[in-house]
Amino acid sequence: MxxxxxxxxxxxxxxxxxxxIWLLPMLLLYSAADSLLALHSLQRAYGSFGLWETIVFRQPQFFGRYFLVVVCAVLIGFLxxxxxxxxxxxxxxxxxxxEPVSGIAVMLATGTILLLLVNIAATALFLGTMQWFHFPREIIHPAFLTVLPWILLSIAAYYSSVAFFSSGSPGVRLLIGAALYPIWNMLGARGAYGLYEHSIWIYGFVAFLFVFVACYAILHYMRHAARGSAFVFSRMITIILAICGLGSVLLALYWKIVIPADPHTSMHFSPVHRQFVISDFPAGKGAAPDAEPSYLLENGTTLSREQYRAALPFLYVRDLVKWEMFPESIGGVAISALEAERAWQFVRLSSFDWNSPPPMLHMLLESNPAGARLQKPDDFFRVSYDGYGIEFLTPHNGITDRPKSRAFTNALGDAGFIYPIRAVGGNPDVRKRYDVGYFLADSAGSLFQMRMVDGKPACRRLEGHIEGSVRQIHIKEHHRQEYYGFIVTDRALYAVMQKDGALKRIPVGRFNADDLTLALWSDILYTSVSLESTEMNYAGRSGIAMTPDFRVVHRYMQPTDAVYLESVNVLKTFAAFLFPVQIMQDISGSSFRYLQVRYAESVPAALSGSVFALVVFALISRLGFGLRRGSDYALVAVFGLTAVLVLLLSETDSFLSFTRRN
Amino acid sequence: MDSLIACKGLRHAYGRKQVLHGLTFSVESGGIFGLLGKNGAGKSTAINILMGFLRPSGGTCRVLGEESHALSPEVRSRIGLLQEGFVQYDFMRVAELERYYAPFYPGWNREVFYDLIGRMQMPDTRRLSAMSNGQRSQVVLGLIMAQMPELMILDDYSMGLDVGYRRLFVDFLREYVTLHGTTVLLTSHVVQELDRVIDRMVVLKEGRVCACMGKREFMDSFRCCSFRRTPASLAMKSDDTVRSIEHMAKTTFVYGFFSEQEIAAYLERHQVPAADLVSVPMSFEDAFVGLTGKY
Known part of the structure; x- marks a missing residue:
């Protein structure tokens, strides 16, 4: 050329x-104006601090109109x-x-460049809007990561739009729909800021693959004439995208339809029986609406409702008082009902908590307020970019308060803190009764407490050493004042004791920090922990009872309901048969969105499914739909029945002709 | 003389329906060649194969020495193609169309295009979508002519044109062909006008070639005779001699490549009374209908 x-x-x-083309700047300006005005109205209502606070803790989708970049993409493709x-x-x-491919390439390159310019302009407007309100990078970055999926979606939408409007073939349009709809759902879903952080590049790669969808749709017009390598290759990519997309949708639909009734059980350690008591809530089709749960001891002894509640006097104080069943002593310790009501603490920790975007900014409260109630500060703090300090930011102008930042950074250093900061945790809630500040882990595995007292830093080192990589520092002020909070690492669970400021390792054994739900109950007699995970669910739920100083007194493994387990295994096997290759976006124990492709767990079932699909495909091919390519058989062998379905969709024109003839 | 178009044993089917049954014809250099046939004769399929939009199920079709479904850009630059309905980029203005196509054709002649446009006294700033069918046809013809092609393929040039624009089109075409020696293959449903245009022709009937010759030769050799209708004439069947038979209220017409004496002998052999046999003069359209039949 x-x-x-x-x-x-x-x-x-x-x-x-x-x-x-004149519509494009109008849509962009509308998006930018809407976002700006949304933030402006928040600022007018709550002030600069309130604006930052709302963004940090509520994460509203004030930038929602930037989804119009997808509309811009469709418009460009249509034009x-x-x-x-x-x-x-x-x-x-x-x-x-x-060469026709050259003509197509110029068209797509022009549209892509224009779309990239639109997206660059949208990004510039977005960043400008954020800068207008002095937001720091800690807020801009995750917010932009929430807009970025829409930018990637716009790329896929552009190529799909070109493909859709270029082709009059029903089969090609169905393929486009099968490929685009799932990626639209994945990238268009709303949620917390920054959920796509770890996999944005994969989504970007997939979005750009849609260029082959556009090539295929245009080259499809000449499919009865020359069939160059460009046509064959773009068809293959389009078919694979459609198979993966449709497969992910059908798999999700499959599980929605077949999901078995999940038996809801809870497990608590009874200080009366000194063993775990289990309540089993019936669920599913067989259960009556007002069906009562069943209550059991570890050894299978059935309890009545009253007996169950009597076994957990701290939890059911009011019921026992009403029934005049509250004991005079529990576990040999005399205690009144009023004391019992305030004598326990419950904490639930989940891998969803730490496998999610971290807090954007932190709020250090004045620990010694002038009045009785805690007050919000005037600023936020963050860990500096290199991890070697604390920086306080003023929302009014976005400027770092250097004296205050230096004071707190130095105070930590004076207390023995070894930078860089590895983890931070606190509870910025002014509704609590008192404030213990923030806890920071340094690079040597030590834990430090940082408070602001009368405006000045008060930092100290706590006893103990943290092993492993810190996943979360969970701080929650409680009226019992037994714990500051808990620390979860990839190897251990620690309690941060409030009395002596020491780290105590809780003997929960080995666990997978990326797939964990942990419930901790603590009263004056015992501390108990129950652990469960998706993997463990098939073995059971683990319960550990300890004395208040974490000496293990009892262990129990509650087996998973056998019927439920059997149902799940059967359904998984059938899923493997139907979907040998499975595409998913969500993984157990994480809030982040990951695009994953994996082979089914049950390999024999998956292979059987592939063989079955090949047989079905061969029979259909004999009917003469034009499905004779060797590569199509390879796709069916890998992807199973979904590939058969997609290949049939791609030959809808032939199929319609066949049905008309016969 | 090298053939610009050479079709040999061309076959094509849509599913199980065979449309072309071993078409064989060639288009030599120079003059205007008509591809004729009734609706459903296989004309559009043949044209689509020639234009490269269909790959034949069997046989070969070569245009300027290359397979028609895989023409190289160099060969395509030597072919001027008019698609049925004067398909063009309606969103472009006249001047934009000229500027767009010019770089793709080495022999592009701007003067030829603007000469034609100028004759219509049409501003070159007008968009194609704002023109009448007749004006569009002239612009499209101008674009083809400006390419200075070796071969022109015009698929149903007369579609949607009134008699005035059809005449204009044909006159421009004739003038261009005479001046530049371009070879033209065209189709049209307005058969009577082709008499003035074509030099040679191939006639398709039910996917087969039923005549492939010069137009003059066709008119000289294809005859129509009439005689009184009798039960014997009603029982006649068409064959290689009598290509088609038409019965009116009292008269039977027979068409074929025969002389008056040959048909008289034929009828006598088949015991068909034809004492009043007379030769019927035909126009080109009459001859075409006689060859291909009315139904």
Whole structure:
């Protein structure tokens, strides 16, 4: 292709786009204005601090209108593809004395560049809006990571739009829908800020693969004539995208339909019986609406409701008082009902808590307020970019309060803190009764407490050493004042004791920090922990009872309901048969969105499914739909029945002709 | 003389329905060649194969020495293609169309295009979508002519045109062909006008070639005779001699490549009374209908 020819092709694109291109800046400006005004109204209502606080802790989708970049993409695709394909105009492209792929490439490159410019402009407007309100990078970055999936979606939408408007074939349009709909759901879903942080590049790669969908749709017009490698390759990619997309949708639908009734059980350690008591809530089709749960001891002894509640006097104080069943002593310790009501503490920790975007900023409260109630501060703090300090930011102008930052950074250093900071945890809730400040882990595995007392830093080192990589520092002030909170690492669980400021390792044994739900109950007699995970669910739930100083007195493993386990195994096997290759976005124990492709757990079932699909495919091919390519058989062998379905969709035109003939 | 188009044993089917049954014809250099046939004869399929939009199920079709479904850009630059309905980029203005196509054709002749446009006294700033069918046809013809092609393929040039624009189109075409020696293959449903246009022709009937010759030769050799209708004439069947038979209220017409004496002998052999046999003069359209039948 010569330069003049290239110029001609670009000129044609310019002529097509000129009709509607003026809409693009209007949509962008509308998005930017809407976001700006949303933030402006928050600031007017709550002030600069309230604005930051709302963004940090509530994470509203004030930038929701930036989804219009997807509309811009569809518009660009429509402006380019529709005039090119009306009537038999695509024949003009094929008769022009250049390789058709070159013509298609120029069209797509022009549209892609324009779309990238639109997205760059949208990004600039977004960042400008954020800068206008002095937001720091800790807020801008996760907020932008929430807009970025829409930018990637716009790329997929553009190519899909070109493909859709270029092709009049029902089969091709169905393929486009099968490929685009799932990625639209994945990237268009709303949620907390920054959920796509770990996998944004994978989504980007998939979005750009849609260029082959556009190529395939345009080249499909000439499928009865020349079939070059470009057609074969783009068809293959399009089919694979459609298979993966449709497969993910059908798999999710499958589990929604077949999900077995999950028996809800809870497990608490009884100080009366000195063993765990289990309550089993019936669920599912067989259960009556007002069905009572069943109550059991570890040894299977059935308890009545009253007996169950009597076994947990701290938890059911009021019931026992009402029934005049509250004991005079519990475990040999005399205690009144009023004391019992305030004598326990419950904490639930889940891997969802730490496998999620970290807090954007932190709020250090004044631990010694002038009045009785805690007050919100005037600033937020963050860990400095390199981890070697604390920085306090003023929302009013976004400027770092250098003296205050230096004071707290130095105070930590004076207390023995070894930078960089590995983890931070606190509880910035002014409704609590008192404030213990923030806890920071240094690079040597020591834990430090940092408070602000009368505006000045008060830092101290706590006893103990943290082993492993810190996943979360969970701080919760409680009226019992037994613990500051808990620390979860990838190897251990620690309690941060409030009395002596020491770290105590809780003997829960080995666990997978990425797939864990942990419930901790503590009263004046015992501390008990129950652990469960998706993996463990198939073995059971683990319960450990300890004395208040974490000496183990009892262990119990509650087995998983056998019927439930059997149902799940059967359904998993059937899922493997139907979907040998499984595409998912969510993984157990994490709030982040990861695009994953994995082979089914049950390999024999998956292989059987592939063989079955090949047989079905071979039978259908004999009916003469034109499905004879060797590569199609390879796709069916890998992806199973979903591939058969998609390949049938791709030949809808032949299928319609076949049904008409017969 | 090298053939610009050479089709040999061309076959094509849509599913199980066979549309072309071993078409064989060639288009030599120079003059205007008509591809004729009734609706459903296989004309559109043949044209689509020639234009490269269909791959034949069997046989070969070569255009300027290359397989029609895999023409190289260099060969395509030597072919001027008019698609049925004067398909063009409606969103472009006249001047934009000229500027767009010019770089793709080495022999592009701007003067030819603007000469044609100028004759219509049409501003080159007008968009194609704002023009009438007739004006569009002239612009499209101008674009093809400006390419200075070796071969023109015009699929149903007369579609949607009134008699005035059809005449204009044909006159421009004739003038261009005479001046530049371009070879033209065209189709049209307005058969009577082709009499003025084509030099040679191939006629398709039910996917087969039923005549492939010069137009003059066709008119000289294809005859129509009439005689009184009798039960014997009603029982006649068409064959290689009598290509088609038409019965009116009292008269039977027979069409074929025969002389008056040959048909008289034929009828006598088949014991069909034809004492009043007379030769019927035909126009080109009459001859075409006689060859292909009315139904």
């Amino acid at each position: 010569t330069k003049q020819q290239l110029r001609s092709l670009i000129s044609k694109e310019r002529i097509k786009l000129r009709r509607g 380019q593809a529709w005039p090119e394909s009306q009537g038999k105009r695509l024949r003009l492209l094929y008769h022009t004395p250049i």
